[in-house]
Amino acid sequence: MTLQGLTMGTSWSVRLVARPSGVADAMQGIERVLDRVVAQMSNWETGSDISRFNRSTPGTWLLPPPEFLTVLDAALEIARLSDGAFDPAIGALVDLWGFGPAGPRKTPPADDAVADALARSGWRRIEHDMAALRARRTATAALDFSGIAKGFAVDRVSEWLAGQGLVHHLVEIGGELRGSGLKPDGQPWWVDLEAPPGVAVPVNRVALHGLSVATSGDYRRWFEHDGRRHAHSLDPRTGRPIANGVASVTVLHPSCMLADAWATALTVLGTEAGLALAEAQGLAARIIERAEQGVREWHSSAFRAMAG
Template identity: 40%
Template sequence: MVAKGIKPSIKIIRTGPRASFLVACVLFITGLQGCAEKPEQLVFSGLVMGTTYQVKIVPNNIVVSNNLADQIHERLQSLDATFTTYQKTSELMKLNQSPINQPLVVSEELFEVLTITKKIYQETNGAFDPTVGALVNLWGFGPDYMDQVIPPSEAIAQHLSSVGLNHLLLDKQASTATRQSDIHLDLSAVAKGYAVDEVAELLASHGIENYLVEVGGELRLNGHKANGERWRIAIEQPFPGQSGGQEDAVQEVLALENVAVATSGDYRNYFEKGGKRYSHTIDPRTGYPIDHNLASVTVIAQTAARADALATAMMVLGPEGALTLAEQNDLAVYLLVKRVDGFEPKTTTVFSQYLLGE
């Protein structure tokens, strides 16, 4: 599982002058010839879930509701209130604080995300496990500030005993979730993707067919851009220690439509002790940071929630394990593997169809 932080590995390819990113829920219209004409593209953006979001819409002949920006923002804020671990009154925190072996009725949104989470947990043999938060904190990468030191093995073993999504029981008919041991869930590695999917569903309910939705680096793209081309997304080339103060180098450009995409990486959040690098990605099966040479993984799937969770799991599995899982399940995956002289890309068979080839 990956600790919270910046997810810089995907960016939107823009045409024309580079626009600054808006940090309020406002409307930005491009391609206007006059106030009475319909815009070629609408852009809404703002802050949510401790990160930014951006929604691009190509209306074509669709009349866009005047309050669509508010609807998007309100939907995202509602989901944030459900899944945040920073408010003790959130629905997720109420589940974390619920008595052991006592079923708790949960909302449709929380039950759906928990169901997705359990599925990915099972598919990855525990590599994706949102109960790993206590170990992330122990290693100094969580929201609770701690010195970044190597914990004693006894402490790791103690915290590891409280990790395991298999200790969460879901009852679909009753819409309940039951903690069967003292586990604590942090759904940040799937909630942003789910939020992307929910905004996409909102747009679809308005009859909007051409859009790009992005929350914290997780994306869902449908239809095409204003010029009729597929949406273009860049996979960033990783640089260890990069702080974002310079223009990011592009590793690969993707041409996408009607899919979701998520990237996870370990190259911007780590510490070093005794000449060894300790990643912020903690393997929930061992309690220790990952120790392999996979720098980043990009996953394309039908939903952003699934792509988000799988990308996190594959960072835990490492290059060989990730490729094996992806090929066995016919997943579109792009890996960047650290080598002495740079990065080596590795892709699954089905991923090649998305490469722009320029």
């Protein structure tokens, strides 16, 4: 059976091996899990934990929920390992470019506005203490979990289902997926990896058996001005949309939260640096690049081993 709905500005679906009598309970449980993630991590909700954090006085320790701190801890670690290519503290830049709660825009912001938002951003301005379950801003940097929260929500739904004894399922939120167990026919959950629209690349099909997949692409949210597309994938180091030719990055990982964040980091880094980091971290990654000679597809060694 398939359950579905809306959350986090996108759609969700769960394919589930279960008796029909359990549908109502499963639907309610999934929605509770998703509502909890939104209540903690949505910048669009003024009363969410992340919104309260972003309004807090710099230097003041707060006590966010454990799930919030789990995501923050992972985000800061990937920011460190990627040397800031992934950065959870670029809320000011996300808003400035029209991809946040402030609403969309039709023209790029002025250079001085970008410089100002960049000066107020950055993961090094966020501190956390997992032992004491606390976190704080040391400056007016604003958190934005849009590059990691969907993956975390996928994990939480999958974990909740397993805790209910519903171990055979495929969870999807906005294109990020995690599979557990098997289908009724005994086959794993086979999925075709997402590719940018209009891009001709060979179909890659993977079995999500205790595995997650996340894709970051330049085609999901963007605006065009003077013939140039400005995508939602921002480079935290420059404060501007990426322009490195990367069309999409797909990462396979047991954790959808980590797959989500790593896909964003590799997208920002670009093909050469992204592949190098994927190799260093043992990540199964596929990069699709738009180049003058046409579309090119690149695979990390871990991806090739998994596909082979």
